[in-house]
Amino acid sequence: MPAAIALTVVLALVAVFQLALVFGAPLGRFAWGGAHRVLPARLRVGSAVSIVIYAVIALLALDRVGAVDVVPDVVSVVGMWVVFGYFVLGIALNAISRSKPERAVMTPVTAVLAVLSLFVALS
Template identity: 65%
Template sequence: MPFALALTVILGLLAIFQLALALGAPWGRFAWGGQHRVLPTRLRIGSLVAIVIYAAVVVIAYDRLGAIDVFPEGFSIVAMWVVVAYFALGIVMNALSRSKPERYAMVPISIVLAILSFLIALGYGSLAMAA
């Protein structure tokens, strides 16, 4: 399950970043369009929501691979493809950002997340494949 582990590590680091933003860290130029040094309240709430989304993605990924059994199999397969689309959209959105720091930092991260999600959606690294 190296793909799921890599996804978990990257999303864990992004969750720490988003938590720091929500708590007022002056890193806003790397997120949410890069228009604010310190995020306003609505974007801080958005950062907290992002953390919840990251956690849900990790659960879906591990469920898809058979490491945990939380959802029906059909749901986790479809949900993982939704995750792929989410991260693919993230590539586009980050590439369109007016903030150079956000583009340079987040586009490569989004590409890696999209690739990892794609491989997981295909079932690579699943326990069924290992058996």
């Protein structure tokens, strides 16, 4: 359960960051390749979709450890392995970003998310 709670907390923090991007915060150098100080509309939509994805991941993690019961067990088991793969891919994508701030900040954040999702998947 601690890994699922930690994963949910980190996802909530990243969701707040994405929400700031949706509302035009000049933090674009940390996301989406870092090409924009303020994200254009299409990337703001991407940030909004990311928030929904983070909520689904948090729900899967909490379901996997038994804190909630909203999906069949097989969905949370397989889903958490998919989430782990998603974050491993995210590590690679953040690590090759042209944006130095994105590489410096988001690569370690995504690595933490990957490790936490692995712990939840293994639970």
